[in-house]
Amino acid sequence: MNKKIFFDLAKSKGILDCDLMIKNSRSLEISVFKGSVEHFTVASSGSIKARGIVGGKFGVASTNKDDSLTPMFLVSEILDTAKLIEKDDPAIIFEGSPKYKRFNTFNQDVEDMVASKKVEMAKNLEKKVISLDSRITDVEVMYRESSDECKIFNSKGLSLKRKNNFLMFYVQVVAKADGEIKSGGDYVFSNKFEDLDLDKLAEKVVKETVSKFHSIQCKSTTYPVILKQDVACSLISAALSSLSSEEVQKHTSVLEGKLNQKIASSKLTIYDDPLMKNIFFSAFDDEGVATKKKCLIKSGVLKMFLYNLETAAKDHVESTGNASSAGSKMGISPSFVFVKPGKSSFEDLLLQANNGVYITEVEGLGTGLNPASGDFSVQASGYLIKDGKIDTPLSLITLSGNLFKMLSDIKAMGNDSEISASGMSNPSILIKKLSVGGK
């Protein structure tokens, strides 16, 4: 779309402050099953979202149609929707930050490699998985790559662009033995092929899956619990939703009024660091505000809430660069969460737990966890820890508690941090006690 036509048309209709967010992405997905390509999917997509201030209120429109009628559609929808809005919150179009950091998050090599090579890598990965254990009965390997471009333009002259890409291999396996069925899956991702160790992925998935045989349900009681990295990641992300200033202003955050108070164990320190040099790097948020590294929780003390332009204006502070466009609203979310690792190796955590439970997977977080209250009760699986060593596998157990109580009960942080595909770096964590339901 010719953005000048949009801005000129908007101005002529009396919309002086407006912005455009234009996104384009391309993706390729290949799935391999029983030695053949089963699915091969290529996609290109684009979207245009426009916002404009009319009478002090935001009107919003979006489309994926890019033709000569698009500017007219966007402008008329902005006018129509703005007049419906009644909330009194400030509507702001940003004039731009003085400086934006730069870091390349796009690797052309990913796009340049021919598809047949990617297919071959996926097929080899499948072969490797099957070769590792005769109990593996079904394997599905998926390769995915995606490149995304996002541009922001506004009537105050702001013009920003970011582009990134990534690739991912995902393996799902089913193993059967003695009438028992177990499944497992894992992934690796990067934007460089050379970073990925596919043999290691295969070994890890197979080892973890076959180790689940002869699982039991443990006795229902409280245990010292070690949370595997990705389990800890899911739980901490949910807790961080209470750091949104929007939730605080609406009195729906349990952390309201707790700034500079101790809300977690002194072992816990968390940063939001969008400028960390990895594929999650992002120099600006969805309103065009430059991002920065921030300490959210320092040694258990809550240091700040996250803001966009609107909530910042209400509290007379500056935006923290955490605006995140969600549907017709401008939401708030952390960018790249970095949980400071501790000194304990995983073996040390096991010794400290002594007799407890190691949780490797949780299911049903979408419904079993209430991010507002922090209460959770979810399906889980893992292993018993006996005398400081991993023992019998557990399945169909429940893990329940409250996120904030859990963060206060942290006994030790591991030194084994991993980065998840959702954009967070954190280690395994030992919790003093959590309720585990079984027999």
Next chain:
Amino acid sequence: MISKSLARDVLNTALSTGGDFAEIYFEDTISSNISIENTKVDAAQTSTSSGVGLRILNKLQSVYGHTNDLSRKSLLKLASDLSASFSEKQKIHIENFKVKHAKLKDKIAIPYDTVPKEEIIKVLRSASEIVSSFDKHIVKSEATLVHSEKKIVIFNSEGKEIINHNTYARIYIIAVGADNGKIQTSFAGPGTKKGWEFFTKEINIEKIAKDTASNCIKFLYAKEAPSGKMPVVLAHGWGGVLFHESCGHPLEAAAVSKGLSCFTKEMVGTKIASDVVSAYDDGSLPNEWGSINVDDEGHKPHKICLIKNGVLSGFMVDNFCGRRMDYHETGSSRRQNYTFEPISRMTNTYIDNGKSTLDEIIKATKLGLYAVDFSGGSVNPATGEFNFTTSQAYIIRDGKICEPVRDATLIGKGNEILHNIDMVANDRSFGQGNCGASSGYIPVNVGQPTLRIQDILVGGRGGELK
């Protein structure tokens, strides 16, 4: 729109390397939402989206591509790129299409585009006001109408052009209560394929708003759900999420065809559930949220018997997964939009009526949980391990429904739980949901009569049930 001649050229290019089936799925959608928060209009947006999904099948291989660039050049390039996956001789050549208009099942008396926005706002505001004024501990009320009109045209290498249209509308009502560090969210989301008349004449939005607020306050102060194994009575309607997660997903060809399900073809004709369980998936029911005029491959839906008196009878099958299973499709192929490749999914899935009554079931239960409403769940089809969480539940003591309890998570194995259902009532109803899987989020109904599971693991934070 895609012209017939362009569709023909695209399909012929797609088939040029030996594909045995090709299909164009064109979609043009307009969606809008209006949202009231704490009695004020907080958000309003209209968005449009159109695009094409192109699929070529050749035996057990599928290639798929989608784009929102509908120019001739872009679509022919997509067809040519996708066809590069095969290198055989062209087997099928398309000349013409036979047009078929899908019969629209849902009568729409008042189309949404004829309703003034002010009237919609009035209804939503009233709901928000009812929630906000219900109790001083309600800190947030939300009422949102989400509406979409979707035009679909499917062209395929069988020479068919199928024209379909779907209207979906849903009002979400949310109440958030907070007191003394506790926060409780309650939700209601009646959905329909009918017109605006559904919300103003057929259901009572004000009552739904009041019930949502009342539940929010009730469960804000309720004690924590117990944990451990116990008998659970699942209420009719939304209780069907149990069957949806535990058996519905594992009975989709998507899982069965690849051996990634706890159920297999070889189990057809064998006992997988107790005698009182019969279950169906029926996308042909009139006026139901999960119903479809035609599926997203253009096939007519019909009633599929999944389980008859405890015996496994059938699966939900799409064209592609059906090839691996050697099964015919069952009108079950669905997708959220053109960006997803279609696959077998549920429509209106339910356990059929039995002979008991709600009263009999409650009276027969000495100590257990009565689970009335749910926030949803998930399943691993391969192992059958599922979970779902209550949003409204009560303790049953000595055959009576007693105190409310917060957030109980029920977990088990689909293939085991079916044998564990010992009483089924005669009060079947449906609950409306949005189901997420590999082909995106789609509207589905879950349904069942009130039923009892003898013994299931409940995970709550309240300790042992006494």
